[in-house]
Amino acid sequence: MQSKNNKKSFTTIKKRFLIYLLIIILGVSSIFIISIYAGEILKTNAKVINILGKQRMLTQSLSKNSNRLYVINQELNSEMPIQTDEILRQKLLIIKRTLLEDANSYQSVYENLITGTIALEDQLIKIPKRLLKEIEPELNSIIDIWSTFDQSIQDVIEFNYESFEFKDALVYINENNEALLLHSDSMFQVFEDHMIHQYEIYRNLTYLLMGFVIILTSFLMYQMYSDLFKALNVFYRHIDNLGLEHDHSHSLNQGNAIADEVESMFVGFTETLELTEKINTYDSFTDTLHYIYKSFNHFLPYSYIGIALLKNSNPTKVIASYGISEHAHQGLSEALLGYEVLLSETSLEQIMILKEPRIINDFEAYFLDRPIKKYSQILLDHGVKASITLPLKANGKPLGFIFFSSDHLNVYQKKHIEYLKIISNSIALSFQKNIFVDDLVYSSVLALAKLSEARDEDTGEHLVRMSSYVNIIAKTLKENPKYKEILTTAYITDLVKFSPMHDIGKVGIPDYILLKPGKLTKEEFEIMKTHTIYGANVLIEAEENVKNKGRSLFAMGIDIAQNHHEKYDGSGYPAGISGEKIPLCARIVTVADVFDALLSKRPYKEPFSLEETLKIIRDGRDKHFDPDIVDALFESLEDLIVVKNKFDQVHS
Secondary structure, eight states: OHHHHHHHHHHHHHHHHHHHHHHHHHHHHHHHHHHHHHHHHHHHHHHHHHHHHHHHHHHHHHHHHHHHHHHHHHHHTSSSOSSOHHHHHHHHHHHHHHHHHHHHHHHHHHHHHHTTEEEETTEEEEOOHHHHHHHHHHHHHHHHHHHHHHHHHHHHHHSOTTSHHHHHHHHHHHHHHHHHHHHHHHHHHHHHHHHHHHHHHHHHHHHHHHHHHHHHHHHHHHHHHHHHHHTHHHHHHHOTTOOHHHHHHHHHHHHHHHHHHHHHHHHHHHHHHHHHHHHTSSOOHHHHHHHHHHHSTTTSOOSEEEEEEEOSSOTTEEEEEEEEEOSTTTTHHHHHTTOEEEGGGSTHHHHHHHTOOEEESOHHHHTTTSOOOHHHHHHHHTTOOEEEEEEEEETTEEEEEEEEEESSSSOOOHHHHHHHHHHHHHHHHHHHHHHHHHHHHHHHHHHHHHHHHTTOTTHHHHHHHHHHHHHHHHHHHTTSTTTTTTSOHHHHHHHHHHGGGTTGGGGGSOHHHHTOSSOOOHHHHHHHHTHHHHHHHHHHHHHHHHHTTTOOOSHHHHHHHHHTTOOTTSOOSSSOOOGGGSOHHHHHHHHHHHHHHHHSOBTTBOOOOHHHHHHHHHHTBTTTBOHHHHHHHHHTHHHHHHHHHHHHHHTO
């Protein structure tokens, strides 16, 4: 009888154990299934946010390219274009094609939104009715503006740039671009709030289920322990080596692993969402890159992040454009920035063609049986031992590459690539915005140069020659240890870009003074001197406008325009400052400006010979000019003469 009772007790314990184990497995499985489902939803939401972010970029791109059509048409029809007609016409065709593609892409997204969907790769995602109702006012406003905006895009493509239709269309685009952008921002914010809300729901649900499973598991363990304790003798007699503790521990470990994975996924999504939000502000591309460098090192190991971009004027070349590192790779960014090479001569071409990332986990071993290029040797010399390279593209067009590199071997895995693919798309959008800003600045410089050229036939050529001289002198001056830290690649790039702005204030000087063939009177010269203040004020106003957007663009242009007539001994104008109180950019432009002015014909003088020009500049050393910059001019004289002769041959 006792045996039957023991057998019955054993059977009951066994059944109860199986039931407990099944409940635990079901609980853990539920968390696993929910995490997978939540992951898919969150990935979809991230892609939707990227699409809406792209809409904002398209708005800016449409406005930028419409204005570029006008600028390039002006250039094409000018008497002395900087580029050949063939190049300018090719640019016009490319811009018109891009305008059509961007307008169609922009309209396609909003047509889908009207029907309550978003096209995502090969499927249509249905938008919840509540969300549709929230975005309805913004969507209606966009539709109201877009119908005329779209027609205006067609008009600037079809009509001559001097026609009323073209000008009216361009005015409408410029006046309504900001409104489209604001409505797109508002819609973006609604979707982002929705995503955050969904994220919080899934996170709280997951935590709730995890808590439930932990509590249930603890209770079941207690019950199992009680059952086992009451029937311990029966257990040892009939169930030797069952290993309940091992099995249960395995289930708990599995649950903990899944919990860690869910937590990692949520944290990753939060970081990606923050990055998307950061990129879609008016912060600079460099700030965004610094944000990535500081924020993503807990997802993958790296000690250096580099960006190499296809050259805008020659996409068969790639140029090292940005770099960030701290203590591990001192001097690497400076050694690489500005280095350019033909894409076909690198392994990067294959990455771009295949559109797939590449992992090198041992740089030295990788180059044992391969020829090593100069840029690869630079990486090795600065301690790079492993790297992931991803292609960057926007709107299906290649932009360049991003490199995550480490000073440790064998640190990169396939899981890092999956995460970086999301980041690379966001960076590409940010860079696309950066292109817009650079083109805007260039277009402003070109337009201002054209204003001066219309009044003085040599001014346009002077601007191009002078900026070439500035580039050569600045690069030579960088060899001087005193200026090595100041004259970075970025500084010199901005210096060349903004040097043509030095005399923009002359647009406010009357023609009878500006074009006077003889010497100016004292009163006339006092009026002429005001062009420095006038030019600075124009750029200060422009700087205030962009500062309201969270950027600073014209600071160097202001320094150049205001101070390029200051003299090293303090006898210049407008403020009479001296020595190194004069901004370095202005001191460099002063020397380049005078060098070209002396060699050029002006309304009031014939050109000086090279010997006379060099004597005047040498005599002005430490008086009119910074002696270091004069020395740099003489050191680079051979290169300067090559540039001068090139321009002389074109117009001979």
